[in-house]
Amino acid sequence: MIQPTLDSLRTFLHILAVCVWLGGQIVLAGVVPKLRKTNPDALSDIAKGFAAIAWPAMILIVFTGAWGLAEIDTADQSSAYMVTFGIKMLLVGTAIIATLIHSTGTSKIAKGLGGAIGLLATLFAAYCGVLLAHVG
Ligand code: HEM
Secondary structure (H helix, E strand, O other): OOOOOHHHHHHHHHHHHHHHHHHHHHHHHHHHHHHHHHOHHHHHHHHHHHHHHHHHHHHHHHHHHHHHHHHOOHHHOOHHHHHHHHHHHHHHHHHHHHHHHHHHOOOHHHHHHHHHHHHHHHHHHHHHHHHHHHOO
16 A cells, blocks of 8 residues: 555645535536526525535635645746746636625626636636646
């Protein structure tokens, strides 16, 4: 058996939290339109239920991400790596702000655009993460 390491545990927790935040949004994107037709009253409970696990997941993402960053000697990294990391952080900030607008907004446009931008920014942040870890 390969010996577990703290690094691998940190990466596992980072990916697990991303699965909850990103995977949950993708699943809801499939479920919500159907529910809106068949059982619109259930929507706010679904949203509250997801938010109750999604935001703690985002806290875990940021914690394990910052921990991962602390383990990396940024002076040793290429400018391409640092630019990619900078773009990823911009996308993460956009994802958090857009999702906050989606969850607190009352208008259709705030909910629709906030949700769409939040999901897209998270998708691109995830790809930047893979570039950092596996190409960088
Ligand atoms: C929406 C938010 C985020 C998503 C979707 C995301 C996604 C990912 C993914 C998929 C990986 C690759 C894991 C692997 O295969 O090893 C990764 C790695 C990483 N992420 Fe994130 N991440 C997010 C936020 C953050 C934040 C906020 C930070 C820092 C504060 C961060 C720092 C890192 C670092 C340092 C790595 C490892 C890079 C390396 O191994 O060189 N991430 N991220």
